[in-house]
Amino acid sequence: MSRLITRRRMLTGIGLAAPAVVIGCDRLGSSPSFRDIVLSSGEWLSSRVHRLIGSNALAREFDPDQMSPVFRTNGNTQPRSPVYRQHQVTRFVDWRLDVGGLVNTPRSYSLADLRGKASRTQITRHDCVEGWSAIGKWTGVPLRTLLHEVQLKPAARFIVFHCADDFRGTAYYESIDLIDAFHPQTILAYGMNDGVLSVDHGAPVRLRVERQLGYKQAKFIMGIEAVASIADIGRGRGGYWEDVGFYDWYAGI
Amino acid sequence: MPGDTTTRESLPKADDLVARHRLSTRLWHWVNAGTVLILLMSGLMIFNAHPRLYWGQFGANRDHAWLQIGVNDDKGYLRIGSKQISTDGVLGRWEDADGRSRNRAFPSWSTIPSNYDLALARRWHLSFAWLFAIGITGYSLWSLLNGHIWRDLRPRRSELSPRHIWTEIRHHARLNFPKGAAALRYNILQKASYIVVIFGLIPLMILSGLTMSPSMDATWPWLLDVFGGRQSARSVHFIVAALLVGFFVVHIVMVVLTNPFNQIRAMITGAFRVPKEKR
Numbered sequence: 001m002s003r004l005i006t007r008r009r010m011l012t013g014i015g016l017a018a019p020a021v022v023i024g025c026d027r028l029g030s031s032p033s034f035r036d037i038v039l040s041s042g043e044w045l046s047s048r049v050h051r052l053i054g055s056n057a058l059a060r061e062f063d064p065d066q067m068s069p070v071f072r073t074n075g076n077t078q079p080r081s082p083v084y085r086q087h088q089v090t091r092f093v094d095w096r097l098d099v100g101g102l103v104n105t106p107r108s109y110s111l112a113d114l115r116g117k118a119s120r121t122q123i124t125r126h127d128c129v130e131g132w133s134a135i136g137k138w139t140g141v142p143l144r145t146l147l148h149e150v151q152l153k154p155a156a157r158f159i160v161f162h163c164a165d166d167f168r169g170t171a172y173y174e175s176i177d178l179i180d181a182f183h184p185q186t187i188l189a190y191g192m193n194d195g196v197l198s199v200d201h202g203a204p205v206r207l208r209v210e211r212q213l214g215y216k217q218a219k220f221i222m223g224i225e226a227v228a229s230i231a232d233i234g235r236g237r238g239g240y241w242e243d244v245g246f247y248d249w250y251a252g253i
Numbered sequence: 254m255p256g257d258t259t260t261r262e263s264l265p266k267a268d269d270l271v272a273r274h275r276l277s278t279r280l281w282h283w284v285n286a287g288t289v290l291i292l293l294m295s296g297l298m299i300f301n302a303h304p305r306l307y308w309g310q311f312g313a314n315r316d317h318a319w320l321q322i323g324v325n326d327d328k329g330y331l332r333i334g335s336k337q338i339s340t341d342g343v344l345g346r347w348e349d350a351d352g353r354s355r356n357r358a359f360p361s362w363s364t365i366p367s368n369y370d371l372a373l374a375r376r377w378h379l380s381f382a383w384l385f386a387i388g389i390t391g392y393s394l395w396s397l398l399n400g401h402i403w404r405d406l407r408p409r410r411s412e413l414s415p416r417h418i419w420t421e422i423r424h425h426a427r428l429n430f431p432k433g434a435a436a437l438r439y440n441i442l443q444k445a446s447y448i449v450v451i452f453g454l455i456p457l458m459i460l461s462g463l464t465m466s467p468s469m470d471a472t473w474p475w476l477l478d479v480f481g482g483r484q485s486a487r488s489v490h491f492i493v494a495a496l497l498v499g500f501f502v503v504h505i506v507m508v509v510l511t512n513p514f515n516q517i518r519a520m521i522t523g524a525f526r527v528p529k530e531k532r
Contacts, residue, residue: 005514014505018362021290025365029373039373042380046466054472062310070315125311125483127467129371131303132313133483211468247372252468253379 035246047250055179059210062123068134071126071193076165076172077200079220084164092204097188101160101225103150111190111204117141120187128214129247138208139191144182146224152178156226160233161207164220167240174218174239175230175249176209185210188221213251215241264434265527271437273525275401281392282520288385289501291377294365296494297358298374304345304358306491310482319488322358329356386459393451405439406448412441430511432528450500454493461490 028034079085087095092111100106121139143159159181163172180186188205190197197203202219209216216239230236235243242249265271274282305318312318321332322344329345330337342348347360361367365377396402411417421442424430431440439447463469464476464486480486508516512528519525 005517007509007513010509010513010517021294022362022365022367025291025294025377026367029366029370029377035373035376039376039380042376042378042383045383046379046468050466050468050472054468057468057471059467059471060474060477066310068311068313068316070313072313072315125467125470127465127483128303128313129375131299131487132305133311134313135311211471213467241372245372246376248375248379253466 042253043248043250046253050250050252051179056183057211059124059185062125062135064123064137066135067123067137067193071134071136071201072132073200074128074214075219076167079163079165081164081166084220084222087204088199095204095222097205097221098223099146099150099225100223101227102153102156103226104153105150107146107150109146114141114188114190114205117145119191120184121191122185122187122208122210124185124208124210126214126217129241129251137193138187138189140187140189140205140208142184143186143188143207144184146188147181147226150226152226155228158227158230158238160225160227160230161218161221162223162225163218164222167244170234170240170244172218172220172240173234174207174216175227175233176207176212176216180209180211183209183211211252215239215247216251265437267433267527267529269527270524271527272523273437273519274523275399276523277392277395277399278401279520279523281388284384284388288381288388289497291365291381292385293494293498294363295374295377295381298364298366298369299371299378300491301358301364301369302371306488307484308481308488309484310477312484312487320491324356327354382462389451389455389459406444406451408441408444408448412444417441428510430528432530434527436528437525446500446503450497454497454500457489457493458497461486461493465490 029039095111097109097114098106099109118141119139120142121137123135123137125133125135127133147159156178158175158177160175161173163174165172176186185208187208189202189208190205192198192201197206202217202221205221206219207217207221227233230238230249234240237243238249239247241247304322305312305314306320307316307318319334322340323330323332324346327346328339329341329343329347331340331344332338343360344358346354346356349355349361355361357369364374366373393402418441421440425442430436431438460476461480463473464480464483467483470477470483476486477483480489515526515528
């Protein structure tokens with residue numbers, strides 16, 4: 001009886017198990033229903049629990065002496081679009097930020113308009129989905145200031161950011177829910193580390209949504225749209241990386 | 254029967270088949286075996302996205318990494334502090350199943366998924382982390398309530414004497430394991446390792462994992478103070494994972510050395526045959 005599992009057989013079993021696990025998990029990972037049900041459960045649970053226990057929590061703000069000596073860039077550092085390049089040449093004087101969609105009074109803001117509003121400056125940590133972190137100082141106008149001015153319609157559930165950059169012709173975009181949109185640390189940053197936001201970091205304006213990962217911090221913003229559902233935008237998952245790479249829409253973890 | 258004063262008379266003898274592991278322990282063990290393997294292998298893939306570790310609040314490519322797996326002149330290497338060793342073929346640069354050279358930290362046979370895919374690895378890791386966390390919380394509470402921890406894992410005063418511990422270490426080193434009724438109890442080395450793993454390493458793993466979440470850092474800012482920053486927490490997560498791998502290796506070696514059929518049956522059905530005394 002005890003010959004059923006001998007040492008040799010157990011060791012063979014362990015030796016065969018590892019490749020079996022890899023092959024099995026690769027198969028499961030490419031099955032659409034397994035991806036949508038099992039492998040999306042973590043994102044679903046995390047987003048609900050985070051909203052339950054800390055929907056208004058503030059991200060830590062650091063002291064100036066805690067900042068990264070070098071804040072590396074990531075993603076696109078130079079949009080190719082001719083419209084953007086023209087704005088770049090004229091230093092964004094003709095650039096306008098259109099805020100529309102499900103709002104009562106759509107508006108269009110110049111960079112000077114944004115700079116003229118009460119600003120917020122915060123030294124926060126930027127966490128890339130890859131694992132690195134950098135601490136930088138951001139200055140901008142709170143998104144909720146603009147949202148109060150345009151007045152969201154009751155049907156609005158998400159705020160979408162349309163960007164000037166693209167990957168192989170597919171435009172970058174991102175979206176957040178209204179809890180993050182009205183969060184006091186969610187700003188449209190036009191300044192970084194006491195200077196003007198540079199092109200490689202997303203000029204003229206980038207999003208800072210401090211409790212989520214780097215790919216949510218949309219750069220080169222051209223338009224903001226309030227929507228009831230993200231299903232009709234792009235491929236329907238709420239952002240460029242969410243669409244093309246199966247990255248989580250909720251990037252708080 | 255526990256607590257019955259007559260149990261001393263009816264101690265199980267060698268070759269008796271006795272009930273060894275409770276259902277809660279058996280269930281948790283096997284759920285864990287699968288979950289931990291998935292967490293480890295998907296974790297290695299996530300590490301591959303940025304194979305550098307730092308201490309402190311921040312850390313990126315231009316900052317000093319205390320650990321790095323990389324490739325230099327087409328040779329894979331592992332660097333810890335200022336010490337660099339060649340790991341060519343295993344870490345940093347290795348051949349995939351089709352014989353092509355790949356410049357990635359951990360090789361495809363050790364990661365989930367096997368081909369580079371950070372998004373999918375995160376899905377595996379962050380979904381199964383919930384299963385793992387719920388499992389250990391439930392198991393710990395249940396084991397406290399049913400007395401398992403207090404009865405079976407609590408070191409007794411006599412076991413804590415240096416002499417006793419030294420004797421156990423000597424016996425283990427000679428692969429001379431407890432026989433008869435003594436094999437039914439955890440010895441002090443087992444107790445110590447289970448206590449360190451369940452109450453030390455696993456909580457550290459969960460907390461350092463939570464500290465990597467920007468949202469959890471906002472909700473529980475003390476996490477950042479406990480570990481001294483998100484990048485420190487990431488380093489701790491990696492180090493403790495390595496310690497846990499060490500525990501599993503020893504754990505499996507011990508099962509292999511002490512009648513694997515009997516041990517595995519005990520963890521599946523609960524029934525354990527008391528080992529015979531030395532002839």
